[in-house]
Amino acid sequence: MNAMNVVNIMEALGYSVVLAPALLLAAIGVPMLIGIRLSERRVSSLTNFGVAIGLLSGLGVLITMLLTGERSVPISVGHMFEIPQEHFHFSLKLLFDRLSIPFVLLTFVLCGVIGAFARAYLHRDTGYRRFFLLLSLFQLGMILSSVAGTIETLFLGWELVGLSSALLVAFFQDREGPVINGLKIWVVYRIADAAFLLAALLLHHLTGGGDFNAMTGQGPWPFGTTEIDSGHVLLVGLLLLIAAAGKSALVPFSGWLPRAMEGPTPSSAVFYGALSVHLGAFLLLRISPLLDASLTLRIAVVLLGLITAVFATLTAHVQTDVKSALAFASLTQVSLIVMEIGFGLRYFALCHIIGHACMRTLQLLRAPSILRDNHARENDLGSRLPEKPSWITSMTPEWMRTWLYTWALERGGLDTMLMNWFVRPFLAFFYWSDRMERRWTAFLSSDDADTAADDVTKAEV
Amino acid sequence: MLPELHLPWLELSIAIPLLGAALCAIRFSDTNKQRVAVCASAATFLCTVCEWYDFSGLNTFAAHDHWDIIRMLLHKDLFVIDELNAPLLPMTALMFLLTIVSTQRTKAARFSYRWTLLLMAVTLAILSCIDPWALIGLLSLAIVPVWMELRRRGRSTRVYLLHMSIYLMLLIGGWSLLDLNASKSEANLLPIAMLTAAALLRAGVVPLQAWIIDLFENAGLGTAFLFMAPMTGAYAVMRLVLPVAPVWAMQSIAVLSLITAVHAAGMALIQTDARRLLAYLFLSNSSLILAGVELVTPIGLTGGLCVWLSIGLSMCGLALTIRSVEARIGRIDLQQFSGLGRHMPLLSSFFLVTGLASIGFPGTIGFISTELLIEGAVSVYPIVGLMVVVVAALNGIAVVKAYLHIFAGSEHPSSVSMTCRLSERFAILAIVALIIGGGLMPQPIVKSRYHAATALLHVRDGTATDTPVGAHGR
Numbered sequence: 001m002n003a004m005n006v007v008n009i010m011e012a013l014g015y016s017v018v019l020a021p022a023l024l025l026a027a028i029g030v031p032m033l034i035g036i037r038l039s040e041r042r043v044s045s046l047t048n049f050g051v052a053i054g055l056l057s058g059l060g061v062l063i064t065m066l067l068t069g070e071r072s073v074p075i076s077v078g079h080m081f082e083i084p085q086e087h088f089h090f091s092l093k094l095l096f097d098r099l100s101i102p103f104v105l106l107t108f109v110l111c112g113v114i115g116a117f118a119r120a121y122l123h124r125d126t127g128y129r130r131f132f133l134l135l136s137l138f139q140l141g142m143i144l145s146s147v148a149g150t151i152e153t154l155f156l157g158w159e160l161v162g163l164s165s166a167l168l169v170a171f172f173q174d175r176e177g178p179v180i181n182g183l184k185i186w187v188v189y190r191i192a193d194a195a196f197l198l199a200a201l202l203l204h205h206l207t208g209g210g211d212f213n214a215m216t217g218q219g220p221w222p223f224g225t226t227e228i229d230s231g232h233v234l235l236v237g238l239l240l241l242i243a244a245a246g247k248s249a250l251v252p253f254s255g256w257l258p259r260a261m262e263g264p265t266p267s268s269a270v271f272y273g274a275l276s277v278h279l280g281a282f283l284l285l286r287i288s289p290l291l292d293a294s295l296t297l298r299i300a301v302v303l304l305g306l307i308t309a310v311f312a313t314l315t316a317h318v319q320t321d322v323k324s325a326l327a328f329a330s331l332t333q334v335s336l337i338v339m340e341i342g343f344g345l346r347y348f349a350l351c352h353i354i355g356h357a358c359m360r361t362l363q364l365l366r367a368p369s370i371l372r373d374n375h376a377r378e379n380d381l382g383s384r385l386p387e388k389p390s391w392i393t394s395m396t397p398e399w400m401r402t403w404l405y406t407w408a409l410e411r412g413g414l415d416t417m418l419m420n421w422f423v424r425p426f427l428a429f430f431y432w433s434d435r436m437e438r439r440w441t442a443f444l445s446s447d448d449a450d451t452a453a454d455d456v457t458k459a460e461v
Numbered sequence: 462m463l464p465e466l467h468l469p470w471l472e473l474s475i476a477i478p479l480l481g482a483a484l485c486a487i488r489f490s491d492t493n494k495q496r497v498a499v500c501a502s503a504a505t506f507l508c509t510v511c512e513w514y515d516f517s518g519l520n521t522f523a524a525h526d527h528w529d530i531i532r533m534l535l536h537k538d539l540f541v542i543d544e545l546n547a548p549l550l551p552m553t554a555l556m557f558l559l560t561i562v563s564t565q566r567t568k569a570a571r572f573s574y575r576w577t578l579l580l581m582a583v584t585l586a587i588l589s590c591i592d593p594w595a596l597i598g599l600l601s602l603a604i605v606p607v608w609m610e611l612r613r614r615g616r617s618t619r620v621y622l623l624h625m626s627i628y629l630m631l632l633i634g635g636w637s638l639l640d641l642n643a644s645k646s647e648a649n650l651l652p653i654a655m656l657t658a659a660a661l662l663r664a665g666v667v668p669l670q671a672w673i674i675d676l677f678e679n680a681g682l683g684t685a686f687l688f689m690a691p692m693t694g695a696y697a698v699m700r701l702v703l704p705v706a707p708v709w710a711m712q713s714i715a716v717l718s719l720i721t722a723v724h725a726a727g728m729a730l731i732q733t734d735a736r737r738l739l740a741y742l743f744l745s746n747s748s749l750i751l752a753g754v755e756l757v758t759p760i761g762l763t764g765g766l767c768v769w770l771s772i773g774l775s776m777c778g779l780a781l782t783i784r785s786v787e788a789r790i791g792r793i794d795l796q797q798f799s800g801l802g803r804h805m806p807l808l809s810s811f812f813l814v815t816g817l818a819s820i821g822f823p824g825t826i827g828f829i830s831t832e833l834l835i836e837g838a839v840s841v842y843p844i845v846g847l848m849v850v851v852v853a854a855l856n857g858i859a860v861v862k863a864y865l866h867i868f869a870g871s872e873h874p875s876s877v878s879m880t881c882r883l884s885e886r887f888a889i890l891a892i893v894a895l896i897i898g899g900g901l902m903p904q905p906i907v908k909s910r911y912h913a914a915t916a917l918l919h920v921r922d923g924t925a926t927d928t929p930v931g932a933h934g935r
Contacts, residue, residue, distance in 0.1 A: 033810055034890065081829055081907045086760055090832060156823040166861065173802055173869035186861050194854040201839050201846060430727040441671050445617035
């Protein structure tokens, strides 16, 4: 095989990785939009087919890279739009390297598993097609985020993941609880998205484009070095840290993670146990050369991870339902991963993400049945299963245990703090403004309205 | 001498709805009136598409009709197609066509086809007009159909009339003074201030937005939307204010528009009525257009003009969806979860797609527009870029909140089918196709809007090589 053929094969496989989930989304979404009802079997088959094609293509890219010894394969899709006279363009570029390939494979494997699991789990559920549509939207978002070679492409995928996650939390639309929780998650995501967009724009200006190579240096991940000055690196890094905190439920945005468990179990597993919750950590890994350029930024990353880890491990211990306990256990691991990234342990963090994602998916999928198994075992034993007190219990005095228990039960009061300090004062101004406007309109129109209403009554008579 | 189109498309696109309005004035049945209105608006839409196609083939910045009757009579160009209005004309005609097509027969008695077609003719005339006085006259005429609708519904017209009267007085007074002081640039301060104030009032900037909300609440949703959505106020700014306004006037419009965009986005969050929510979303997004337009940089202006198209299409889709839902259950209360998703799965999908397009979600036409606008803003005034991001975030929350409140919740009890009718499906699908198509292939739109932006900037700088994009190159 000559070099030209290898490049062509790589490009074809790379396009296939992205096109497979995109076409899957179109295949499920377009019929729904025009009112055609696909059968459950058809939807499931399409999902399996899309995942298989994507996974095989991803494996193909990996094998080709291993055979040729390439560590980084950028594929330029072209400009989505451009204004040549102003030297402005919006490029789409795919990047296959040691960071994106594991994420691509992980996404296809876990989405395939979840698709197979949900086929039986959601059989005859009224939202069956909606679930698979959102799963395909999520898969496309994850793949785009993973292989993004520009910050704009990453933002595109980031937004798709956010929307599909929020809508899947609100999946059981007959009950108000999931819907309200879905909305709350969407609010946090929008804040994270705003921070991400600002960082992207800032980077666009600093580097003259959104290309990761221009931002993080020409070396393959994780060895790039940025040429942006440390002041700007800190600003961009902090904005991206807010974005990552929102997406990965780090403090102070941790409140949304247990709320997300209101969605169907398969989606909880793939979103909040495995993939979506790690997207913030992925972002930090992708911009890791920026972290190297600013010690302050690295300290901020480590501190955020540490605070979240302490918060999450304490809170996980007092949860009374299995999905919430798993959610906070996930958060503990994610915050450890964030700390590892802050300490510069990139490959270790990547391995941690993959291992954690697989284990947590298994735990969450097993959660409903393990409760039943435990009940059966307790019935067989004739008593409760033995519980070992945790080391925290034995090492702390009584008053502290009580305080910590209350604090953890209230989830550190994070949601209350955000509501009282930010949301309520913000909305209070608009409620006041709304009242003033209604009074003004009523003042201007009331008499006339009565007259007009009288005229209508007379005309009707 | 301007190049000529191959046929009098501009005059046809104004005359056909006028003819349709005249036919609707005859005592036909409601069904026949609807048929006449659909035929007239469809023919008008075809004319506007043809004029855009014809204009594109000429490779010029501006052109006028072949057999231009008005030019023959008045010896001046009144109706002209140029880079600015070329895509706006078919978009506006499409909005009217889809609104008329998607009107349910049960609502035909309350929806006046005659006045709607008249409003269509006047709106298209406004968007084709480059003569300042004719433009002011047409803007005045456009007020009448809405006023008639408010009266017919027995609603108060005072808020609407008060604001529109002040608007017209400022517009007429400002332009009269400008005409008088044409040779004395130092005396132009007052007229420019008056024109700027008129523009701000028509755009509904804070705290002068009450009339827009009042209009959406009291007029028919279709009429209120068709009056606001073509954004004739912004068009008047481009034709009347932009070519003559100094930097301070443009900056004041930009700053106030931006404050309005943020304020309206915040207000949209707390609304408990879908119409008020739609009004605030529209206000927030249309203010972004003005903010972008006043940036006076090629990229910022291109972004503003792209947002104009994307907001026009997405808000049209959103308004038609809300109108279709209202036609089935009446006014929509956002304080509770209505649970309509099971009854109206298609409408719920349409609502989400059009709503997301309005906030610039990736994959929709709004994405590239917002991206360009923010990019243009950041390079000139970083704070403007920050505000646009905040507005997009707040509007995104408001859209999804409304979606969940309307379509989620325990199932709405109903013994009759509430599914989407064929005409409604056609109307909203057409919009959705344009929204997604424009999002996936945005280059033609960006290119066309960039040409319009550079032409406008040339007019403003006094370096225009071709005749009008602004008001007669004043």
